[in-house]
Amino acid sequence: xxxxxxxxxxxxxxxxxxxxxxxxxxxxxxxxxxxxxxxxxxxxxxxxxxxxxxxxxxxxxxxxxxxxxxxxxxxxxxxxxxxxxxxxxxxxxxxxxxxxxxxxxxxxxxxxxxxxxxxxxxxxxxxxxxxxxxxxxxxxxxxxxxxxxxxxxxxxxxxxxxxxxxxxxxxxxxxxxxxxxxxxxxxxxxxxxxxxxxxxxxxxxxxxxxxxxxxxxxxxxxxxxxxxxxxxxxxxxxxx
Numbered sequence: 001x002x003x004x005x006x007x008x009x010x011x012x013x014x015x016x017x018x019x020x021x022x023x024x025x026x027x028x029x030x031x032x033x034x035x036x037x038x039x040x041x042x043x044x045x046x047x048x049x050x051x052x053x054x055x056x057x058x059x060x061x062x063x064x065x066x067x068x069x070x071x072x073x074x075x076x077x078x079x080x081x082x083x084x085x086x087x088x089x090x091x092x093x094x095x096x097x098x099x100x101x102x103x104x105x106x107x108x109x110x111x112x113x114x115x116x117x118x119x120x121x122x123x124x125x126x127x128x129x130x131x132x133x134x135x136x137x138x139x140x141x142x143x144x145x146x147x148x149x150x151x152x153x154x155x156x157x158x159x160x161x162x163x164x165x166x167x168x169x170x171x172x173x174x175x176x177x178x179x180x181x182x183x184x185x186x187x188x189x190x191x192x193x194x195x196x197x198x199x200x201x202x203x204x205x206x207x208x209x210x211x212x213x214x215x216x217x218x219x220x221x222x223x224x225x226x227x228x229x230x231x232x233x234x235x236x237x238x239x240x
Contacts, residue, residue, distance in 0.1 A: 115168025164206025
């Protein structure tokens, strides 16, 4: 796990029932999955320009005004992006897709078809707070998948279709014992209490996705939440 930045916002936005007057600082994770032949980046974090000046970066003085964005170290400074063989996007929110423009143009970017289509639909963009500037440069690199997908063809890295937070959200299962749940739930406790953020594309679908990941957790897998400040510590994750 890499930490590529932080955002600070009202707690009640990110977990229903929490105090809207209390501010919480959340980590922004990305992951690198290494196999014998592959180096797969899962999400790209913030673009440096967004943390320095979100309004100028996105062309609007109101862009991301509610967030106190901090860049820890950009993804390109933490890893050699030229050594990445492919990228998996869990979804297209700014804190996951902001670094896409930093990628070499030859790297394939795997996105759920429903997410990509939503990212080009005016109504879905507005409903899901998507910022097309983040993914406007990667059209030729995009590889679209539909639903669950065996990424490498050998069962070692599985993409799990987990919609709800956004229309085409996906999680990543590595081996049998690790699931990168992304924003199915921001907090680990959300798998049980379903206290999701105050916004979603489809709360019923998000609940079903959380129950899917909870079943994997209860069967013995470690499910990593999206932004839990108490659990996401950068460093190696050992998978068998």
